[in-house]
Amino acid sequence: MIDLRSDTVTRPTEAMLESMREATFGDDSRDGDATVQKLEQMAAERTGKEAGAFMPSGTMANLVAMLTHAQRGGEVLLEEGSHTLNAELGGIAGVAGLFYRGIPGKRGAMDVATLRETIRPTARNQMGTALVWMENSHNRSGGAVLPLGHMREVYELAHEKSIPVHLDGARLFNAAHALGAAATEVARHADSVCFCVSKGLSAPVGSVLCGSKAFIERARAYRRMVGGNMRQAGPLAAAGIVALETMVDRLVEDHQTAKRLAEGLHRIDASLVDPREVETNLVRVEVRKSGRRAAQWSADLKQKGMLVAPCDIYALRFVTHRHIGAADVDQTASAFAELWKKS
Numbered sequence: 001m002i003d004l005r006s007d008t009v010t011r012p013t014e015a016m017l018e019s020m021r022e023a024t025f026g027d028d029s030r031d032g033d034a035t036v037q038k039l040e041q042m043a044a045e046r047t048g049k050e051a052g053a054f055m056p057s058g059t060m061a062n063l064v065a066m067l068t069h070a071q072r073g074g075e076v077l078l079e080e081g082s083h084t085l086n087a088e089l090g091g092i093a094g095v096a097g098l099f100y101r102g103i104p105g106k107r108g109a110m111d112v113a114t115l116r117e118t119i120r121p122t123a124r125n126q127m128g129t130a131l132v133w134m135e136n137s138h139n140r141s142g143g144a145v146l147p148l149g150h151m152r153e154v155y156e157l158a159h160e161k162s163i164p165v166h167l168d169g170a171r172l173f174n175a176a177h178a179l180g181a182a183a184t185e186v187a188r189h190a191d192s193v194c195f196c197v198s199k200g201l202s203a204p205v206g207s208v209l210c211g212s213k214a215f216i217e218r219a220r221a222y223r224r225m226v227g228g229n230m231r232q233a234g235p236l237a238a239a240g241i242v243a244l245e246t247m248v249d250r251l252v253e254d255h256q257t258a259k260r261l262a263e264g265l266h267r268i269d270a271s272l273v274d275p276r277e278v279e280t281n282l283v284r285v286e287v288r289k290s291g292r293r294a295a296q297w298s299a300d301l302k303q304k305g306m307l308v309a310p311c312d313i314y315a316l317r318f319v320t321h322r323h324i325g326a327a328d329v330d331q332t333a334s335a336f337a338e339l340w341k342k343s
């Protein structure tokens with residue numbers, strides 16, 4: 001099977017497995033664990049923040065960020081297609097007790113004029129903005145990358161009003177590659193940032209939330225509250241360390257493979273995808289013109305040996321990663337072409 005459902009399907013490398021066997025087994029929530037601490041420090045350095053806290057998932061890192069930044073009843077402003085609003089099962093309201101307002105955006109970038117009008121202070125009869133949120137790269141917009149100028153504008157706007165900013169950087173290093181910038185340059189436009197080692201970086205589990213020392217100290221308490229204390233997490237952190245050391249630079253290969261796939265699909269029908277819009281390792285493919293739903297396309301592609309996930313009623317998301325090469329995407333485009341002819 002050619003598995004294009006997600007970059008989370010990547011398997012750990014031999015070097016990761018080796019490092020997991022050699023990892024320390026300290027209790028991270030009691031005396032601390034040296035391997036976890038090393039990963040947290042590396043993550044802080046890579047994002048230009050003071051400290052980091054290892055988390056079991058990106059969803060939990062985001063949830064803990066909300067809990068740490070904002071008081072119950074405050075309002076979070078985030079782009080309306082954000083992963084947090086659409087795929088994290090309402091933790092923002094149900095667990096963190098926050099209200100939210102989706103801001104319309106283009107390719108994941110909030111409309112700044114609307115954001116400016118929507119930010120407001122708490123008053124007797126008015127719920128105030130507690131947190132501003134960005135996502136880079138942006139999952140539902142097909143891995144679109146927020147330009148640094150946009151991020152700076154949002155950050156400055158929020159800071160003028162003394163509102164903290166969080167960056168969901170699940171694929172932060174993909175965004176950095178696409179921008180030709182260091183990850184620190186992307187993360188500097190946010191007070192806190194999280195990224196996943198479990199996606200294109202190929203580690204089996206984990207994300208790191210980074211921010212100031214005081215923020216991370218408070219975040220550790222919220223992590224415990226939501227059940228994220230992992231105890232002997234050394235082996236997981238060990239794989240994360242190898243991921244940061246060896247897997248960041250190769251992400252560019254996934255971007256090239258994604259572009260090749262988009263070009264192949266575009267040749268079949270221009271309505272499917274515009275390759276110029278493919279900036280990272282996600283390819284959003286619109287199948288509306290076929291009149292068939294994404295779920296049907298997914299089932300038909302499976303028959304041909306390709307796993308692809310629907311991301312909307314009429315859209316599929318193809319994700320390239322370490323186990324997908326040029327031959328795989330060419331085969332996928334050929335299979336798609338045969339099905340397209342029949343549809």
Ligand SMILES: Cc1ncc(COP(=O)(O)O)c(C=O)c1O
Nearest residue numbers: 057058059060083135139168170
């Ligand atoms: C932008 C974004 N944020 C957060 C997450 C959640 O990460 P996890 O699956 O580790 O909870 C994802 C997962 O795909 C994502 O794409």
